[in-house]
Amino acid sequence: MSSTITKLVTPLKEEADSLLSASKPLTATPTTNRLIRRKADFSTLIEALEYAAQGETGYNFYDSKGNLKSVIPYKFLRERALTVAKKLAGFGLPRHSRVALIADTTPAFVELFFACRYAGLVPFAMPVPVNLGSHAIYVQQLRGMLESSQASLALAELDFVGFLEEATAGLRNAEFKWCGTPQQLEQLPEIDVEQSANTPNETAYLQFTSGSTRLPRGVVITERALMSNLRGIVCDGLDIREGDRCASWLPFYHDMGLVGLVMAPLAAQLSVDYLATRDFAIRPLQWLRLISRNRCTIAFSQPFGLKLCMMRARESDLQELDLSCWRAAGVGAEMIRIDVLKNFAAKFASAGFNESAFLPCYGLAESTLAVSFPGVGQGARSLCVDTKTLIERKVAVQVQADGRKFNEFVNCGRPLAEHKIKIIGENGDELPPMMVGSILVKGSSVMTGYFNNSVETAKVVKAGGWLDTGDIGFLHEGDLYVTGRRTDVIIVNGRNIRAQDVEELAEQQPEVRTREASAFGISDENGSTSVVLVVESRLSSADDRQLLINRLQQVIYMAFGVNCLVELVHPHTLPRTSSGKLSRFAARQGFLQRNNFEKLSSKTAVQ
Amino acid sequence: MPEITQAQIAEMLCEQLASFAENEMVISAETNLITQLAIDSVKLLNLVMEIEDYFDISVPLNTLVDVLTVQDLANLIYKIKSASK
Numbered sequence: 001m002s003s004t005i006t007k008l009v010t011p012l013k014e015e016a017d018s019l020l021s022a023s024k025p026l027t028a029t030p031t032t033n034r035l036i037r038r039k040a041d042f043s044t045l046i047e048a049l050e051y052a053a054q055g056e057t058g059y060n061f062y063d064s065k066g067n068l069k070s071v072i073p074y075k076f077l078r079e080r081a082l083t084v085a086k087k088l089a090g091f092g093l094p095r096h097s098r099v100a101l102i103a104d105t106t107p108a109f110v111e112l113f114f115a116c117r118y119a120g121l122v123p124f125a126m127p128v129p130v131n132l133g134s135h136a137i138y139v140q141q142l143r144g145m146l147e148s149s150q151a152s153l154a155l156a157e158l159d160f161v162g163f164l165e166e167a168t169a170g171l172r173n174a175e176f177k178w179c180g181t182p183q184q185l186e187q188l189p190e191i192d193v194e195q196s197a198n199t200p201n202e203t204a205y206l207q208f209t210s211g212s213t214r215l216p217r218g219v220v221i222t223e224r225a226l227m228s229n230l231r232g233i234v235c236d237g238l239d240i241r242e243g244d245r246c247a248s249w250l251p252f253y254h255d256m257g258l259v260g261l262v263m264a265p266l267a268a269q270l271s272v273d274y275l276a277t278r279d280f281a282i283r284p285l286q287w288l289r290l291i292s293r294n295r296c297t298i299a300f301s302q303p304f305g306l307k308l309c310m311m312r313a314r315e316s317d318l319q320e321l322d323l324s325c326w327r328a329a330g331v332g333a334e335m336i337r338i339d340v341l342k343n344f345a346a347k348f349a350s351a352g353f354n355e356s357a358f359l360p361c362y363g364l365a366e367s368t369l370a371v372s373f374p375g376v377g378q379g380a381r382s383l384c385v386d387t388k389t390l391i392e393r394k395v396a397v398q399v400q401a402d403g404r405k406f407n408e409f410v411n412c413g414r415p416l417a418e419h420k421i422k423i424i425g426e427n428g429d430e431l432p433p434m435m436v437g438s439i440l441v442k443g444s445s446v447m448t449g450y451f452n453n454s455v456e457t458a459k460v461v462k463a464g465g466w467l468d469t470g471d472i473g474f475l476h477e478g479d480l481y482v483t484g485r486r487t488d489v490i491i492v493n494g495r496n497i498r499a500q501d502v503e504e505l506a507e508q509q510p511e512v513r514t515r516e517a518s519a520f521g522i523s524d525e526n527g528s529t530s531v532v533l534v535v536e537s538r539l540s541s542a543d544d545r546q547l548l549i550n551r552l553q554q555v556i557y558m559a560f561g562v563n564c565l566v567e568l569v570h571p572h573t574l575p576r577t578s579s580g581k582l583s584r585f586a587a588r589q590g591f592l593q594r595n596n597f598e599k600l601s602s603k604t605a606v607q
Numbered sequence: 608m609p610e611i612t613q614a615q616i617a618e619m620l621c622e623q624l625a626s627f628a629e630n631e632m633v634i635s636a637e638t639n640l641i642t643q644l645a646i647d648s649v650k651l652l653n654l655v656m657e658i659e660d661y662f663d664i665s666v667p668l669n670t671l672v673d674v675l676t677v678q679d680l681a682n683l684i685y686k687i688k689s690a691s692k
Contacts, residue, residue: 128668130671131648132640132646133640133673134672159669281652282656308652493649553642554641562648
């Protein structure tokens, strides 16, 4: 293969370039489409693109200053994807081979993603590196995903391809063929291969859910699951209508960014305005300016993104914004605290933001993206439940009397059509409304499993096709209220961190033995979560102990971008179950007691 | 802006970073941003914003993965600044 690549470095077709570099200024794709709207009633993603390509709408990419950088109408996306698909065909890969893409917010990523689908290949998005000093760990994470997916190709833009080259250098996949940039792919010849059309039962893409280096899990999403979820989002969730336009800063490697703000708009022929995640994170108000300027009606964020906007907005910023157009302000991807929404609404009310636009929803990658939505336009509703009853009896009782301690939970709405939610107790029995237990989901957008990993799949996909979400909550009048996560996932500033991954990193240190580290999250009264790592240590010198603590903090930061509280304890301090497994829950209780966080313990016992 | 050296950049960063430090810690070029200053993701974004505005540069994400100390960061800024001329 490599010999063909070097031989065929011919000048590119000039058309694509000249389109972009034409002297007239760029114009974003319009909000109004002449094409009759179809609401995600397609059987495959390519069918959705073929239809959208008949209209004028599409994707628009903006730079950090808010200037329009590239415009990709769906019509153009289709042509580009078909061209790139012919280049991919040159590799002669078997149908359904996996293609890894480092997903920066660029036109090249969407072109490649759809090109893979035209070529009968299965793409998946990998994250861009974001943490200080994370070079080595990032490369390990990439390698983990490439191995777990048994990828045949890997592509990244120039900024990131160096990491891919490092990650693929020691790769053990026999099927791995090539790693390069979209520009290098562009130089390959186009090969005409008759592709059979995609069918609903085929895998559409994989979605990785964690940056674990040892056990990355790729969620397998079929065309049927995807289209079912898109229909749910477009029809039940957002009730798409004339005049809708989306704005997004969400990363393309995240399910909410990819399914919610790349594929759903396409399936409803909507235009989208993109801001790179990095640019949003540094200057969050650019997102609000895009919404205001382009009269966008739909934009989603994690609660953390809303907090960033609040932290950075000045009075002068508020005056120049008009957010009255924003009718669906989706919030999801982490526990939603009502305070964050109330504060955001209060801050931006003077800029025309209407709090009835809030759309707090629930979902997870294992069910493609969305599981439940509240009614559009009803805003964020919540329920105040008695803390004591919640902790002691796991029942949500609405507070009646003043002065009782309570927890306030956000209403995440009802399941999408073709989906059901049930709450089960520890013995697996279904619980009645108001009883707190594990949230299970069943329906047409639930994954078929984790790629090539029946062990992990069996842990979450239960009898009857019920998916155990790993989250805890209750139902009330048919609406879902999420009260917390289980102890195996720690969510810090919108990032999901698996406790197991933190423990693994600790155990890679020579001083730490396996099963002698326990990681969990603790939350303070404002709801911010910190990662805590308790490690059993035999070191006696204070200097050695401090060095180990520093090193642990550094590797955890590099891997996850968070600060970690490290506590070294004597051997045999960490509580174990009868089978010798560490109990994170008990380890957390012990940590809170030793450090006099008793108050925290009652506050967060429900989480 | 007149020619600026790596040492000058490092010195300026030390001053700026003083706001992140706890209990009057002395910040030098060798200070580790993660273990000694506990720069979390929010602080990092603030820092990048200030650096971009101050030096009138754009700091690509991929370059931060090799930064551990104040000196590393100063070298990076110097490199971007020189390349953008």
